[in-house]
Amino acid sequence: MDRTTRRAFRTDLVRGVAPVAILAITGAGIATLFNDSERWAGRWGPLMEYARVIMIVLVPLAVAAAAWQAGRDRRRRTDELLGTTPRPSWQHVALGWAGVTLAAVLGLVLAWLAGVALVAPIATYSGRGWWWGxxxxxxxxxxASALGTAVGRLVPGRLVAPLAGIGAYVLLGIGTYSDRLTWLTPSFSGATDGTRYLPGWVHVSQALWLAGLAAALVLLAAARHRWLAAIPALVAVTAAVPLVATDDEGRWRVDHTAMAPVCTDEGGLEVCLARVNAFLLDAAEEPVREQLARWDGVDGGFVRAVDRVSIDDAALAPERTAVLEVAHLMSWNGEWSEESEHGERIETVFAQAAADLVYRNCRPYAGDVTAEPAHTSMIWAAEAAHYWTIGETTPLGVVVEDGETAPFQVLLSRPEAEQKDWLGRYLAAAHTCEPAAFDALMEELR
Amino acid sequence: MTSVVTPLDPRRDQRARSFAHRVAPAWLHARARGIPLAVLGIVAVALAAWWCADWLVHREWSTGADSRVPVVAGAPLLAVVLASAGLGGQDEELERSTAVRWRVRRLGHILGMTLLIGCALVLIGLWEPREYGAFELARNTLGFVGLVAASAPVLGSRLAWVPSFAYAAVVYLAAPKPILTEAAWWTWPLQQWGADLAVLVVVALFVGGTALYVMKGARPARDADE
Incomplete structure (x- = not known):
C-alpha cells in the first residue's frame, strides 16, 4: 500500500461511516451478547457460539453501513469528478469496503473482548477450535460489508442502506429457520452447552463460502471486468455444497474432554460437574450435598449428583445418581445462582432430577408430550416426588382448590420415616416401571 | 326545461381551476417527497408481511401466534423506513423560505403516513387481531412513526431510519425470552396487545416525535440530495 493509498484509507476511516459503524456494532454486540450471558459465561466455546448468534444483528448493521458508504459519491455528486482522476475506481471502492469491514470486525472483537471478561478469569476448560468460529x-x-458495498454502488436511492440492512435481516431470519440453509448464514440459532464443537471442515467450508462471496461482491461493485466475479463465486458455491448437503449429525461433534467429570467426594456424597462447568464446583458443592443429605435414609436414595452435560445419556447414569441441570443455576457472570431469573433454585433442579427418573426410564408419554399419558399414576407419583424434594407445602405456581389436598401435601404431612419409605418405593417403581406399583403409591396418598 | 352546461360554463371553469389550484400543488409536493413510490412500497410490504405471517404460523414446529413476532416488529419498521424519506424535501432550507404553512403540512405528513401504514398492516392482521395481529401492528406503526419523526429533526430525513432500525434489531435479540410484560417499556415492539405499558410508551413516542417534527421539521442536509 503506497503513501497516497494509506492517506486515502485513513481519511475514509475517519471521515466515512466507519466510526459510526464501530460504535453501532460494538454497542449492539455488547447489548445482545450480555443479555443472555448466563448461556456462555465461564465457557469459551459457548461465548464464540453466542457471538455467532448475534450475527443476525451485526450483519445487517454492517450491510447498511457499507451501503451508506458506497452511496456517498452519488450523494455528493462526486462520481464524475472522481472518474477524471488517474486513480482506478476499483481502488476507491475497495478502500471504502475495507474501511467498513475493519470497523465492523473491530466492533465484533470489542464486543467479544467484553465477553472475555466473564470467561477468562473463571474458565476451567480452554475449549476446542472455537477461535475458528x-x-x-x-x-x-x-x-456483509461487500454486499452493502455492491448494493450501495449499483442501486441508486435514498433508502438503499436501510432496505439493504432490513433485507439482510429478513434473509438471515429465513435462513436460520431452515435446517440446511442456516449453515450458509453466519448466524447460529443458539449456543450449545459447551460439550459440542464444530469440526475443522465446517469452519473451512464456511470461511471459503463467505470469503468467495465477499470477493465476488467486491469485484461486482468495483472491477471494470465484472465477469471476474464469477471465479470467487464459483469457489463460494463449491464450498457451500457440503455445508448444505450434510446432515446435522455430521456437523456438531461431542467434545469428551469438556464432558469429563470433575468430582469431589468428601463425606461420601459425591458431586461431579463437567469439566466445562467445573468453575461452579466450589460453590455448588455445599448446596448439592445438603440436597443429597435429604435422601439419607431413603431406600435406594441419591448418594451422588452429576452434571447433566457430563454424561452422554442420562439413562446410562450410575445407580443412585441425581442428574442435575447445573447450567440452570448459572448467573449472568458465571457464578452460582441461589435463584435464577427464571425462578430456578437448587431445590427445583433436584426436584426435576427426582421426577425425571420416571420420565426417562418409564416414558409415560411415549415420546409425545401432547398425548394423554398411558398411566396417569406415573405422572402423579413423579409430581409428588418432585414437590417432596422442593419441600414446600404451598410451592409457588401450584394451585390447589380450597378444601382439597394435593398428593404431595398428603406426603409432606406424614412423619418423616413414612415419607422416606414412600420415596424408597417410588425410586424402586421408577426402575421397574410397573404401572401397578405407581397405582399403589398414589392410592396411599388419597 | 333542462339547463345545458356547456364546456364554456364559467362556473364549471372556476370549479376546475379551483380543483387544479388545490390538487396539482399537493400532487407535485407528494411526488417531490417520493410518496407515490412509498405507497407502492408499503403495499408490497403489507403483502409480503401477510405471506410471511402465514408461512411462520403454518410451518412445522410453529409455536402458533408467537411465530408472528418477527412480522409484527419488522413489517411496521420496514413500512415506516420507506415512508421516512418523505419527511424532508430535496432542499429543506429553500422549501422553508416559501409561504407555506409548513407545520400543518408536516402534521399532515405524519398523520397521513401513520394512517396509510396502519390501515395497510391492520388489514393483513385481522385473523387474530389481539394475538400478534392487527392490534400489535397498529401499535408498532405508531411507535416507529414516533421514533422516525423524533429522529428527523436531529439526523435529517435521510438518516431518520437509523435509530429505529438499530433499536428494532437489538431489541429483537436482546429481549428476555419468554417476553416479560415487566420489560414492556423497552421491548414494546415484541409485546402482546395486553401489555399496557407498551401502549403508553408508544403513545408517548408518537406524540413526542410528532410534536418535535411538526415544530422543527427535518434537519436540512449538509449537501444537496440526489
Missing part, C-alpha cells in the same frame, strides 16, 4: 464471524462481516 470467531474468525468465520469476522469473514462474515467482510462479506
Amino acid at each position: 470467531l474468525a468465520v464471524g469476522a469473514l462474515a462481516l467482510a462479506a
Whole structure:
C-alpha cells in the first residue's frame, strides 16, 4: 500500500461511516451478547457460539453501513469528478469496503473482548477450535460489508442502506429457520452447552463460502471486468455444497474432554460437574450435598449428583445418581445462582432430577408430550416426588382448590420415616416401571 | 326545461381551476417527497408481511401466534423506513423560505403516513387481531412513526431510519425470552396487545416525535440530495 493509498484509507476511516459503524456494532454486540450471558459465561466455546448468534444483528448493521458508504459519491455528486482522476475506481471502492469491514470486525472483537471478561478469569476448560468460529464471524462481516458495498454502488436511492440492512435481516431470519440453509448464514440459532464443537471442515467450508462471496461482491461493485466475479463465486458455491448437503449429525461433534467429570467426594456424597462447568464446583458443592443429605435414609436414595452435560445419556447414569441441570443455576457472570431469573433454585433442579427418573426410564408419554399419558399414576407419583424434594407445602405456581389436598401435601404431612419409605418405593417403581406399583403409591396418598 | 352546461360554463371553469389550484400543488409536493413510490412500497410490504405471517404460523414446529413476532416488529419498521424519506424535501432550507404553512403540512405528513401504514398492516392482521395481529401492528406503526419523526429533526430525513432500525434489531435479540410484560417499556415492539405499558410508551413516542417534527421539521442536509 503506497503513501497516497494509506492517506486515502485513513481519511475514509475517519471521515466515512466507519466510526459510526464501530460504535453501532460494538454497542449492539455488547447489548445482545450480555443479555443472555448466563448461556456462555465461564465457557469459551459457548461465548464464540453466542457471538455467532448475534450475527443476525451485526450483519445487517454492517450491510447498511457499507451501503451508506458506497452511496456517498452519488450523494455528493462526486462520481464524475472522481472518474477524471488517474486513480482506478476499483481502488476507491475497495478502500471504502475495507474501511467498513475493519470497523465492523473491530466492533465484533470489542464486543467479544467484553465477553472475555466473564470467561477468562473463571474458565476451567480452554475449549476446542472455537477461535475458528470467531474468525468465520469476522469473514462474515467482510462479506456483509461487500454486499452493502455492491448494493450501495449499483442501486441508486435514498433508502438503499436501510432496505439493504432490513433485507439482510429478513434473509438471515429465513435462513436460520431452515435446517440446511442456516449453515450458509453466519448466524447460529443458539449456543450449545459447551460439550459440542464444530469440526475443522465446517469452519473451512464456511470461511471459503463467505470469503468467495465477499470477493465476488467486491469485484461486482468495483472491477471494470465484472465477469471476474464469477471465479470467487464459483469457489463460494463449491464450498457451500457440503455445508448444505450434510446432515446435522455430521456437523456438531461431542467434545469428551469438556464432558469429563470433575468430582469431589468428601463425606461420601459425591458431586461431579463437567469439566466445562467445573468453575461452579466450589460453590455448588455445599448446596448439592445438603440436597443429597435429604435422601439419607431413603431406600435406594441419591448418594451422588452429576452434571447433566457430563454424561452422554442420562439413562446410562450410575445407580443412585441425581442428574442435575447445573447450567440452570448459572448467573449472568458465571457464578452460582441461589435463584435464577427464571425462578430456578437448587431445590427445583433436584426436584426435576427426582421426577425425571420416571420420565426417562418409564416414558409415560411415549415420546409425545401432547398425548394423554398411558398411566396417569406415573405422572402423579413423579409430581409428588418432585414437590417432596422442593419441600414446600404451598410451592409457588401450584394451585390447589380450597378444601382439597394435593398428593404431595398428603406426603409432606406424614412423619418423616413414612415419607422416606414412600420415596424408597417410588425410586424402586421408577426402575421397574410397573404401572401397578405407581397405582399403589398414589392410592396411599388419597 | 333542462339547463345545458356547456364546456364554456364559467362556473364549471372556476370549479376546475379551483380543483387544479388545490390538487396539482399537493400532487407535485407528494411526488417531490417520493410518496407515490412509498405507497407502492408499503403495499408490497403489507403483502409480503401477510405471506410471511402465514408461512411462520403454518410451518412445522410453529409455536402458533408467537411465530408472528418477527412480522409484527419488522413489517411496521420496514413500512415506516420507506415512508421516512418523505419527511424532508430535496432542499429543506429553500422549501422553508416559501409561504407555506409548513407545520400543518408536516402534521399532515405524519398523520397521513401513520394512517396509510396502519390501515395497510391492520388489514393483513385481522385473523387474530389481539394475538400478534392487527392490534400489535397498529401499535408498532405508531411507535416507529414516533421514533422516525423524533429522529428527523436531529439526523435529517435521510438518516431518520437509523435509530429505529438499530433499536428494532437489538431489541429483537436482546429481549428476555419468554417476553416479560415487566420489560414492556423497552421491548414494546415484541409485546402482546395486553401489555399496557407498551401502549403508553408508544403513545408517548408518537406524540413526542410528532410534536418535535411538526415544530422543527427535518434537519436540512449538509449537501444537496440526489
